[in-house]
Amino acid sequence: MAAGLVISAPASGVGKTTLTLALARAWRNSGLRVQCFKSGPDYIDPAFHAAATGRASVNLDSWAMDRATISHLVSRGTDADVVLAEGSMGLFDGVAARGVCGTGATADIAEMLDWPVLLVIDPSGQAQTAAAIAAGLRDYRPGVRLAGVVLNRVASPRHEALVRRALLDAGIAVFGALPRHAEISLPKRHLGLVQAEEQAEIGKLIDEAARFVAEHVDLDAVLQSAASWSPQPAASGVNVTPPGQRIALARDAAFSFVYPHMLEAWRAAGAEISTFSPLADEAPDPGADVCWLPGGYPELQAGKIAANARFHSGLRTFAETRPVHGECGGYMVLGTALTDADGVRHEMTGLLGLETSFAKRRMHLGYRLAELAAPMPGHQAGARLRGHEFHYSTILAQPDTPLAVVHDATGAVIAETGSRRGQATGTFFHLIAEDR
Template identity: 65%
Template sequence: MIAPGLIISAPASGSGKTTVTLGLLAAFRAEGVSVQPFKNGPDYIDPAFHQAASGRSSVNLDCWAMGAGEIGALIAEAGAADLFLAEGSMGLYDGVIRPGEAGTGASADIAALTGWPVVLVLDVSGQAQSAAAVARGFAAMRADVRVAGVILNKVASPRHEALVRAGMEAAGITVFGALPRRPEIAVPERHLGLQQAEELPELQRIVAAAGAFVAEHVSLPALRAAAMTGSPLRGVAPRARPPGQRIALARDRAFSFIYPHLIAGWRRAGVEILPFSPLADEIPDPTADCCWLPGGYPELHAGKLASAKRFQAGLRQFSRTRPVHGECGGYMALGSALIDAEGKAHAMAGLLGLVTSFERRRLHLGYRLATLLDALPGFSAGDRLRGHEFHYSTIIEQPDTPLARVEDAAGAHVAETGSRRGQTSGTFFHLIAEAS
């Protein structure tokens, strides 16, 4: 059986899910309750905040890219805890039109798979009793999704709270708590979403403040009582085909976007991870048999990366005899040049001819299904991979051999195919799992 759990969701993005989730993790932890965090969907940033608040590694659960058995295995491998707490993405029922491995990517699909009840975070700004109609509609949307109740957010006054609570009582909706406006505990944003956890010097203050804030205004005992043990999911460990036995992995503020379950899968297969920092001008370990550059924010460190001559020379030397792969930001760093938001071009490693620009910003977002036209580390031509793309950079030049035929979640052709030159490859999508 799956441990008792809850899913923190909302009608829409920006409702306060992350702040509430961090507050709950910190508040329960302060009471000695062990809470295992999860994150629905393709997100690399929120899990790091979850870990800071809970003291435990957060795990991504993605029903578009992963099968039900893989999700079950990831939940089981997370270890024993008093409570499982999953943060949703976007609105509760928001997903793609065409299902993937086990669903559309919606948080509701994870709720249905696990049996964990949903707690809706409702931004009640500008409404009172009408908020109950929203909650009741969400509760009635799907018979296989149970909404346990709501946490009211951005309550303007005691009178406002009383009006909203009256509407919820009339609609038969449980209210677990009401949070007044408190902008000082919100996590700062940036162009890809929230800032990374390691970038916030006041992270522990924010987490502690969020924990105290939630503990003051939300009934933690009522939430624990609402948590339910879900239906058993037959766990099948996610397929993990490591790119090498000894992997040199770029890890610093410019390269940090990689799913924890991938690294866990590599380690489960007996792989040794050898981290290095391009920003510190470090080179990949010469004893590694593969180098992997994750995504991140290379555009914010383009000047420093361009001046990291030891790193660039070491990477070029490594690539002469062994494979190198980059995802999104790592892909851009393998290219010829990166043009920053001010229009200045910075020389990158030059292992690929790719030139990307942040001066011409355009959002590229969504799930990706890639059929490999050529091999990349750990995979062969013809293999099908599921991933996710999220960046604002624009391709100026991409002269190398296309790496894959790429579709979005609706089956439409995607122009960003990735590319290959020699033993170096790169993609704009981040790998989540191998397709069935």
């Protein structure tokens, strides 16, 4: 039987990921089997989780996934000793309108799984007020239980003592307090964390975080606060149809934003996946029956992608007879041109007429519900797909036939409809699940 715990905070940027990685590695180093999950639509943290635990991590999403899907994904923790679900944003932060079984908030997962929440509190610029925030989070939603608090970035022993006393007076356990320690901060990039595979020193960084946290946090007390948990067998798996039997998947530093549960679902359905690197000027496997270009950071590699003639010609040849689909960054590369942040225009593959620019950055962020007006790989016209969009590009032209009618989480129609032309299709959202 595993011990289940959710790691959350009042807001983003407080230290959830660092604490999750540190606890996971520290317990793994002590001989425990640790399984991590990520609540919400994050492509990057699961790779860090895997680096810390040696086990694949997947996303759990109450807005896009039904309970059967979440139960199926969580069941991979059956053989673990400790199961950690890292939250996103603040504990109760989600969208205004309920999705499949929730708003996408971390609290939905905590309540659904009946796991207590370990709060990370950054009391910078405050003292006793930190206890009021923690108490408010504890009492906000009856079905969500608070295990206790770890303080992060405390300024001094006196500061720590003030916050600790206030929390204990409020009846909230304090498992530890971390002084400021820049060496364990994970680097940032314009879409969030640098990817795990880009961090040559990731193992050393996680080891240092584990050592630092073990020095300042009562790991045994944290473990004892977790809920005893035994997953129930799910009636069905992830509701995702593979786009083909043999899938050529673009996979490198520019094309890496794929939800792990998607690839697992494709393989579980019998699909074979072969990878190729557009950055290395590779073409998709000519033996594949569909090509999939995921999102990533093509805008940071636009010049190299534009210059790689073998990739361009191979992809165009492939698309003459077989479907090609791109998500977000992959969609942009299927387009005519991409203008980078310096205002330089780079020719892309031209399978679609889409033209995008990063010269004037504008955030596009949120859940998406799309009803397909035409087929795309793995899904027929009329299918309702749930996904998430996150990018800073501006559409300069989107002249092709719209692929779908796309709504945000409030039900409002948005302009990012996706496109189709011949065998090529693309969307700005990353697919999470199809409505059953």
